[in-house]
Amino acid sequence: MRKFGLSQFAMLAPAQGMLLLVIALPSLYVFWLSFTESSYGTSPVFVGWENYAAIWNDRYFWRALVNTLVVINIIVYGELVLAFVIALVFVKGVPFRRVLLAMVLTPYAISEVVAIVIWKFMLDPNVGSLAKAMLAVGLPEISWATNPVHGLGLVSVISIWLHLPFTFIIIYSAMLAVPKELYESAIVDGATRWQSFRFITLPGILPAVFVALIFRYIFAFRLFSEVWLLTAGGPARTTEVLSIYLYKQSFTYASFGKGAATGWVMVLVSGVFAAIYLRLLYRRGFQRDA
């Protein structure tokens, strides 16, 4: 075993110190804040579990939580399926691979805010080019501004479009890393294409899939700009997600205690999801290699 001495600690210290400074300490401060009543121009007053009880009894919190869970599952799994299919097509070989690869990755190069505003303009029911084109070919109108199902549906579509390159690149590179010899052996053994996929491709990329899932779940849980710029949680707060709820509590109502409590609930819920996937990742993937 290698020696782990003072010099190694010293080399690690800056990074660890930075993490402590920008993540651990602010998190502890927010945790303390969640037990206080605090606003602009007033000193925080300790109120115990009052903020947690208030958000527990707030129907808008539960609505936001349900909206968040529904939307992030649509986003994460929709993105996964699409990324999977596109990666398979690329692995099989496509003409103009570099050009097509650049096209698939393009949404990641566009500013999130700009992309959402462009989608909003294109689907404006009064003047939007895409909205008009859809009507012209007989497709139904998307009432994203007034119908919460349509609104959250569009949020999901935009989010998948924006973040697909992330999941795609992870799965595509995992597929490329599967040794070709395995496929050749499978052909020699008389395996069908489905069997090759089921017993070679899938086990080979599963750890990467779990990594993509964990990251996308955590990122998607923070879903904010898509909803804020599109519907701002409306109409009548029906498309609100947890991050919008948190933002309103903290920065619109200046109720920092409730905002902090919401933040910690979000950390706990996303932590539970991450723990489940990490466990699966360990059991299905890394445990075998250990």
Added chain:
Amino acid sequence: MPRMDRRQFIGRALAAGTAVATLGRVPPAAAQVRTKLTIISHRVHQQTATDGPAGDVTRAWTDQNNVSLEWVTLDLNAIHDRIFREGGLGSSEVAVDFVLNTRAVPEVMNLFESLEPYLAKAPIEDFDDISQGMVRAFSSKGRRHGVPFRHAVNALHYNEVLLKERGLDRPPQVIEELLDYARRMTYTRADGARVHGWGMQADNYSDVVKLARAWGGDFITEDYKCVADGPGMIKALTLIRTMYSEGLIPKNITAMKQNDVITAMQNGQIATTYFPFGRTVLFNDPKSSKFPGAFKVALPITNKEMLARGEVIATAEFWSMMIPKNSKYKDLGWGLIRELSTKANTIKTAINGNGPIRASAYSDPRLKEKVSYAALESRALKAARVPMPAFNKAAEAKDIFVEEMQAAMLGLQAPEVSARNMTRRIQPLLPRA
């Protein structure tokens, strides 16, 4: 060419850098390094103070004091969030904050300087000429904290070209005829463009409160009673519900921000709407409007009885300039406030599209000549009331109002239910009289 090793390269580079730095150093007197003053405001404040037919009214003062102004302009919620958060820091570069009257609650006043010593040391020109009602709204415990800069009295803006296309010679005047007008003004133009008869800011309360007042109702009284469950508000909610269901209001109105409504007016998608008087400059701007010169203003819609009596319904909100207590540049901040508040500069900013806060401004011949709506605005200002008084939980009350109003407009629940919910949910948030 002789080769240079790494040490020689670094040495020469350092020597060259030092020489450039030494030669480039200018004596302090000639440096003219301007002090940077940060101002947090809405875009409209910067625009009316620095741009428009009357030019930049801050130029003379900034040159004289060797100062440059950095305007940080944000949306309504973001402005106040930034201002109050900056106010909580140990010290700040911000010299002047622009704060809206509904946010000037007693709890935040201790983040700002009391202006009494500043007024005693270097008074503002003819301070009594400035609306003292607005000054009182920014006072706490007998101390004044803000100097009014802008009022936003609402007018009815209409597109005269579209009105004429529909054979109408005047905009709606009374609430009883509004629905009929909106129906007649909703049509498809010859070029295929769809026009909606009525537009409103559906993410705010002000427009619907005006409709409710025209029906004899109100939202929150000055003695903090929520009366939104009265017949006036129910009629207003029923009216917007009818207009929405008949397509007289744009379908995506709940997702339209203030700027979206302005763009829709400029493009001719909306024929009539409420906005502060000064916005007519923007609607008629040839650079951004498809109908420059076609937008006119009228007094907000009232009812038959009030019209017969010559009474006016108008809502106004106003902004004041405040000095953060933690500012590093308090004296310069006060200097800028004094400069922007002079009689001459009040007229100039008004010519640039600002709502002047001096009573004398409306009798000024320059304003009468340059601002076509001055007389109308003066009349509206005399009758204007805030759509909602200031209190600590005003932001929550606004959100509840918007939520219930949207639910009624979209047909998610009956207007009576929305009106009842408003009162039930908002009354506990109000201060006890």
